[in-house]
Amino acid sequence: xxxxxxxxxxxxxxxxxxxxxxxxxxxxxxxxxxxxxxxxxxxxxxxxxxxxxxxxxxxxxxxxxxxxxxxxxxxxxxxxxxxxxxxxxxxxxxxxxxxxxxxxxxxxxxxxxxxxxxxxxxxxxxxxxxxxxxxxxxxxxxxxxxxxxxxxxxxxxxxxxxxxxxxxxxxxxxxxxxxxxxxxxxxxxxxxxxxxxxxxxxxxxxxxxxxxxxxxxxxxxxxxxxxxxxxxxxxxxxxxxxxxxxxxxxxxxxxxxxxxxxxxxxxx
Amino acid sequence: xxxxxxxxxxxxxxxxxxxxxxxxxxxxxxxxxxxxxxxxxxxxxxxxxxxxxxxxxxxxxxxxxxxxxxxxxxxxxxxxxxxxxxxxxxxxxxxxxxxxxxxxxxxxxxxxxxxxxxxxxxxxxxxxxxxxxxxxxxxxxxxxxxxxxxxxxxxxxxxxxxxxxxxxxxxxxxxxxxxxxxxxxxxxxxxxxxxxxxxxxxxxxxxxxxxxxxxxxxxxxxxxxxxxxxxxxxxxxxxxxxxxxxxxxxxxxxxxxxxxxxxxxxxx
Numbered sequence: 001x002x003x004x005x006x007x008x009x010x011x012x013x014x015x016x017x018x019x020x021x022x023x024x025x026x027x028x029x030x031x032x033x034x035x036x037x038x039x040x041x042x043x044x045x046x047x048x049x050x051x052x053x054x055x056x057x058x059x060x061x062x063x064x065x066x067x068x069x070x071x072x073x074x075x076x077x078x079x080x081x082x083x084x085x086x087x088x089x090x091x092x093x094x095x096x097x098x099x100x101x102x103x104x105x106x107x108x109x110x111x112x113x114x115x116x117x118x119x120x121x122x123x124x125x126x127x128x129x130x131x132x133x134x135x136x137x138x139x140x141x142x143x144x145x146x147x148x149x150x151x152x153x154x155x156x157x158x159x160x161x162x163x164x165x166x167x168x169x170x171x172x173x174x175x176x177x178x179x180x181x182x183x184x185x186x187x188x189x190x191x192x193x194x195x196x197x198x199x200x201x202x203x204x205x206x207x208x209x210x211x212x213x214x215x216x217x218x219x220x221x222x223x224x225x226x227x228x229x230x231x232x233x234x235x236x237x238x239x240x241x242x243x244x245x246x247x248x249x250x251x252x253x254x255x256x257x258x259x260x261x262x263x264x265x266x267x268x
Numbered sequence: 269x270x271x272x273x274x275x276x277x278x279x280x281x282x283x284x285x286x287x288x289x290x291x292x293x294x295x296x297x298x299x300x301x302x303x304x305x306x307x308x309x310x311x312x313x314x315x316x317x318x319x320x321x322x323x324x325x326x327x328x329x330x331x332x333x334x335x336x337x338x339x340x341x342x343x344x345x346x347x348x349x350x351x352x353x354x355x356x357x358x359x360x361x362x363x364x365x366x367x368x369x370x371x372x373x374x375x376x377x378x379x380x381x382x383x384x385x386x387x388x389x390x391x392x393x394x395x396x397x398x399x400x401x402x403x404x405x406x407x408x409x410x411x412x413x414x415x416x417x418x419x420x421x422x423x424x425x426x427x428x429x430x431x432x433x434x435x436x437x438x439x440x441x442x443x444x445x446x447x448x449x450x451x452x453x454x455x456x457x458x459x460x461x462x463x464x465x466x467x468x469x470x471x472x473x474x475x476x477x478x479x480x481x482x483x484x485x486x487x488x489x490x491x492x493x494x495x496x497x498x499x500x501x502x503x504x505x506x507x508x509x510x511x512x513x514x515x516x517x518x519x520x521x522x523x524x525x526x527x528x529x530x531x532x533x534x535x536x
Contacts, residue, residue, distance in 0.1 A: 145420075146525070148413045150446045178418045181470040182521035196468045196525065202449040204460060253450035257414070257464065259525070 024212065027197045027260065028111065028140050029053050034061035039107040041066070043095055043112030043127060047197070048076030054109060055085045095123055103132045112190040112237075113139040114183070118171035124187035131267040137189060137264045143177030146259035147217070156249075159221050160244025162228035169231070177261035190209040190268035194261055203257040213256040218246040290479065295465045295528065296379065296408050297321050304328035306374040311395060312336075312381030313365055316344030322377060323353045332373070334361040363391055371400045379408040382451070386439035392455035399535040405457060407531045411445030414466075414527035415485065417517040424517075427489050427510025430496035437499070445529035458536035462529055469524040481524040486514040 028050065034040050038061040045051050045065035055063050065088055067073050073090050080088050093099060095113070108127050114120040127137060144164050149156065167174040176183075177196075184192045201208040220245050228234050234242075250254045286311075296318065302308050306329040313319050313333035323331050333356055335341050341358050348356050361367060363381075376395045382388040395405060407409075412432050417424065435442040452460045469476040490511050496502050502510075517524045 087403060143416070145416045146414075147444060148411070150450060152413075152443065173422065178416060178523050178525060181472070181523055182418060187522060192470075194468065194470060194523075197465050198464050198466050198527070200462065200464045202460075204449070236399060253453060255446045255449055255462075257446060257527070259466070 024199075024216075025053050027199065028096075028262065029057055031195075031264075032057065032138055034058035034107055037059035038062070038107060039064070040107045041100070041105040041127070041130060042109045042111075043089065044068075044110060044116075045076050045090070046072050046078040046112070046113045049073075049110045050109070051076055051080055051088060052085065055080065056083070058172065059087060061087065063088045064091060064100075065089070066091045066095070066098070068092070068094050081121070082154075082220070097127060098126070098130065100130050102129045105130050106132055106135045108135075108137045110137065112142070114151045115141050115167065115174055115176045116170075116172045120173070120176065120179075121183050121186040124183060124189070126185055128189065128267055133267055134168065135267050137184070137263075137265050137267070139180055139184070139265075140197075140260060141177045141180060142258070142260050144174040146177065146257070148257050149246070150253075150255040151245070151248060152244035153242065153248070155238050156244035156245040157230075157242070158234055159239050159246070162231075162233045163221055163224050165233050166224055166227055166231060177259065180261050180263040184263055184265045189265035192263060192265040194263045196259050197262050198257065198259040203252045203254065207257075209250045209254075212258070213254075214247065214250050217256070217258060218243065221246060279418050284319075292467075293321050295467065296530065297325055297461075299532075300325065300377070300406055302326035302375055306330070307332070307372065308375045308377060309334070309368070309373040309395070309398060310377045310379075310519075311338070312384075313344050314380070316322070316347040316456075318377070318379045319344055319348055319356060320351045323348065323356045324351070327355060329355065331356040332359060332368075333357070334359045334366070336360070336362050336365070337395075364394060366394070366398065366399050370397045373398050374400055374403045376403075376405045378403055378405065380410070382407065383409050383435065383442055383444045384440045388444065388447075388453050389454040392396035392451060392457070396455055396457065396535055401533050401535055405452070405533050405535070407448055407452070407533075408465075408528060409445045409448060409508075410442070410526070410528050412442040413435070414445065414525070416525050418515070419513070419516060419524040421510065421513035421516070423506050423510035424450070424513040426502055427496075427507050427514070428530075430499075430501045430507065431489055431492050432501060433501050434492055444459065445527065448529050448531040452531055452533045457533035460531060460533040462531045464527050465530050466525065466527040471520045471522065477518045477522075477524075480526070481522075482515065482518050485507060485524070485526060486511065486518075489514060 040061050040063050042065040045067050051065050070092050071250055073092050077090050108131055117123050144160055164174045181194050199212055201213050306327050310331055310333040313335050319333050341360050345358050353369050376399055377532055385391050412428055425467050432442045449462050467480055469481050
């Protein structure tokens, strides 16, 4: 009985995890499909979190996915092989010193990269050189000031602010989502269109409660505890209460909001 | 030449203003259409800002629009008559003491009302009694903490916080948008679905720059200057800098974000 329950349960659990992944994948990738024969550069692919979906959604385009970390490239390569995809080529490369000729690509795709760079507009200019005239760039970034929730909590806001401050000290910007329009404009792109992709979570969406509020956002903030305390940005009691309050938003009457920004612009 | 220019221009300007009104109308009203013969209560109609669209989008439903202010009812009546609509009946009434029998309505529509009430969940319970089993309630509310912008500005945030504080002192809650799910749940509604309606504004959308950022949101905050200073919530220099910074977001590289929440729930 318990065994058949387990058998019955696992596929459902797998489906749940699949649905949850799908919800965020859809949020980032809807509208992004590249034509047959397109050459696409994915700049800053990390461990390939977006690469698989990118390559799967455009099976007749060919992708060059680069990252500055060899370890990440190794992970990403493994993930793409496991997924049975053969339209991705990986390169270890620095975004400010790329081994490609001007106009090498039809399109560029960038996700969660600019937030880590001290000179995001310069990075966009560098990438623009690599795009053929008439080609496009797609950029997806989050913005931590877009996080608000119920019950509201000053401590939770302060815990999130630690991540913003640590990223700032590392030369990045965790509030960059709202700036995609001015950054692309500054880099000289045309036809800029920014579409916010808001994640709204309440207990009628249990997949997002666990998959986004708890296991993605709160887990990320919880993960910077040592760094935040060491940097003396916050005291341990406030940080821990903040984390507790973020978990509190996953209860039956809780609500959590966050917005990613997706921009598409053209090299004119 | 100048005359023909003016003739050519005005229809375009009128269209622009029409488009701009349409953008926010669409944001609130898309998805809200009531069947032929439905009896719908609009609770807190004010001067009829939503009444005309409501009544026009459901020409075969009959609306009862109430407000506690006679002056507002007079304005709303005039507006609805001018629009040539005859499916709206107005009543001056207090939402906590309504002259209707239980189950008098198929549906209830509420927009920008709960934010002004000290007991929003109680108001929802009162309204639920008036709905037939199987009927619905639609609720639309803003949330001022969902406002963020580029360039970022501490003074602008403090100016907005004045509005939140004044509304709190008056017994209301300018951050109520995120709470629609728990409030409807607390009031005993079923099948609650909350859909955020985010307004994203950059200079590629000049109609929203003027119609929303400048003439709606910033004008609203600017309008509480005297009250905020009298209540000693802020000093004049900071408030004025905050307003200046809000106007700054309407420039070519500026961005402004705000989210309204629309909820639909059923009386089960």
